[in-house]
Structure formats: C-alpha cells, structure tokens
Amino acid sequence: MSTQAKPRPVIGIPCSSYPDSWFTPANGNAVSYLRVVEAVGGIPALIHQTRDAEVLAAHYARCDALLLAGGEDVGPAHYGAAPHPRLGPTNPLQDENEIALVRRALADAKPVLAICRGVQLLNVALGGSLIQDLPSERPDGLNHSRSTDQRDMSFLAHPVALAEDSWLAERLGARELLVNSLHHQAIERLAAGLRVVGRAPDGVIEAVEGTGPGFVLGVQCHPEELWERADPRWAGVFAAFVALAAKA
Structure with missing residues (x-):
C-alpha cells in the first residue's frame, strides 16, 4: 500500500507588469499572495504575460486553481465603455491573458479566487461592467x-455586510467584518453567473460568489494582507480555497 503524500495543489497567479523608464520591464506579483498560498498548503505558480496562446495554455494546464490578484485598472473597452478621465493605467495584454484564463477555469470548474482587480476582471470576463472611478462617480x-491613504495595506477601513447564506460568511463565521480598502474602481453591472454576497455601507459591491458549478469567490478587499496581522480568519478562507484546489 502506497503511503506517498498527495502532491500539493498548484495555484496559478497571473503576473502584473512592473515597467521601468529604461530597464527591461518585469513580470511578477506581491509576495503576500505567494506567502499565504504556501502557508496554507498550496504551491504558488506565477503566470507571466504572453502573446503565445500555447504558452498560456501550458501555464493553465499545470494549475489546479486560479488566484486573480490586484493590480492596474481593467481596460473599459472590455465592457463597451469609453475611458473615464480618471481611469488609471491599464495593461491590455494582462487583461487578455486573465480573461482567457478565467473563462477557461470557469468552463472547467477549476476553483477561482479573485482579489481586488481580480474580482473586477472576473465580473468583466463574464459580461459585467465597472465603475471606473468611485470618487468622481460616487x-x-x-x-x-x-x-x-494610510500607507498601510492592513489598515481596516470600513465594514462589509455579508449575506447570511453565503459561503464566505460561513467560512469567516461572521455576518459583518472590517476590511482594508485600496481601490478606486468597483463592480457596476453584475455579470450573469455571479451573486452579490457582500456590500460596503455605501452599497459598493465587496464580495461575490459564483452561481454555477465550481468554486468562485471574489472579494474587493485584500485578505492576503490581513490573514497574519489584522484578521486571522482570512487564513481559513485561503486554506479552504487550496483544499478545494486539491480536490479539483
């Protein structure tokens, strides 16, 4: 009888770009995403930006789940809108890669966890739209x-009310909690296939879950910056996500 341990699940994390005025641009992501995935039993695997569909497909094939991270604004052309005057920097290649990856993951029922820009990208990939600049539009x-503004990614900025029947409320053991907040865009028109399970006091959508097969969770806050310092309950969310990836 074999006693070999089951391989740890691989969590694909698409890269952001870090350009420089003269040096070769870099692809990567914040170490906090990598650390929490490792800590709860997964293997983080960065997916670099590429125009080669075969390379992107190979990245996808090795992953048991996807974690869509924070980053630059999603290009409004993807939801049929003109750029707002206060639209921030966008990255068309990153948008294209992530939309392709998340649509494939949803079709294959691979678990998806989407954070900040990630939840916005998820909504756009499924046909929804975004508020391009909250301060001017709301x-x-x-x-x-x-x-x-506090220059503290773990600063708890405002409460979020969670739907009582949501997976997230059950996992966190709470109907309301304080979260950090580092965004100027948000979901506007909710895409089919998602349901709202969390809102800020001003009505901004803060959490969504999928309504179809497979695990889909999107949060507007940055729990990868909270699980060690401000709110350890988020470690359980990441652990459950990685456990689901192990079964996928």
Whole structure:
C-alpha cells in the first residue's frame, strides 16, 4: 500500500507588469499572495504575460486553481465603455491573458479566487461592467482608498455586510467584518453567473460568489494582507480555497 503524500495543489497567479523608464520591464506579483498560498498548503505558480496562446495554455494546464490578484485598472473597452478621465493605467495584454484564463477555469470548474482587480476582471470576463472611478462617480460614498491613504495595506477601513447564506460568511463565521480598502474602481453591472454576497455601507459591491458549478469567490478587499496581522480568519478562507484546489 502506497503511503506517498498527495502532491500539493498548484495555484496559478497571473503576473502584473512592473515597467521601468529604461530597464527591461518585469513580470511578477506581491509576495503576500505567494506567502499565504504556501502557508496554507498550496504551491504558488506565477503566470507571466504572453502573446503565445500555447504558452498560456501550458501555464493553465499545470494549475489546479486560479488566484486573480490586484493590480492596474481593467481596460473599459472590455465592457463597451469609453475611458473615464480618471481611469488609471491599464495593461491590455494582462487583461487578455486573465480573461482567457478565467473563462477557461470557469468552463472547467477549476476553483477561482479573485482579489481586488481580480474580482473586477472576473465580473468583466463574464459580461459585467465597472465603475471606473468611485470618487468622481460616487462622490457621496465612502473613501475606498483609505488604506492606501494610510500607507498601510492592513489598515481596516470600513465594514462589509455579508449575506447570511453565503459561503464566505460561513467560512469567516461572521455576518459583518472590517476590511482594508485600496481601490478606486468597483463592480457596476453584475455579470450573469455571479451573486452579490457582500456590500460596503455605501452599497459598493465587496464580495461575490459564483452561481454555477465550481468554486468562485471574489472579494474587493485584500485578505492576503490581513490573514497574519489584522484578521486571522482570512487564513481559513485561503486554506479552504487550496483544499478545494486539491480536490479539483
């Protein structure tokens, strides 16, 4: 009888770009994503940006799940909108790669965890739209860049109310919790295949879950910056996500 341990699941994390004025641009992502995936039993695997469909497919094939991370604004052309004057930097290649990856993962029922830009990209990939700039389009709302203003990614900026029947509320053991906030865009028109399970006091969508087969969770906050310091309950969310990846 074999006692060999089952291989740890591989969690694919698409890269952002880090250009320089003269040096060769870099692809990568924040170490906090990598550390939490390792800590809860997964193997993080960065997926570099590429125009080669065969290379992207090979990256996808080795992954048991996808984690869509934070980063630059999603290009509004993907949801049929003109650029807002306060639209931030975009990365067309990253958008194209991530949309292709998430659509394939959803079709294959591979687990997907989407964070900040990730939840926005997820919504756009499924046909939804975004608020391009909260301060100018929702001037009476909360300051959703408060953690950025504090220069503290773990700063708890505002509460989020969770749907009682949601997976996220059950996993966190809470109907309401405080979260960090580092974004100026948010979901506007919700895509088919998603349901809202969390909102900020001003109504901004803060969490969504999938309604189809497979595990899909998107959060607007940055739990990879909370699990060690501000709110250890998020470690259980990551652990459950990696456990689902191991079964996929």
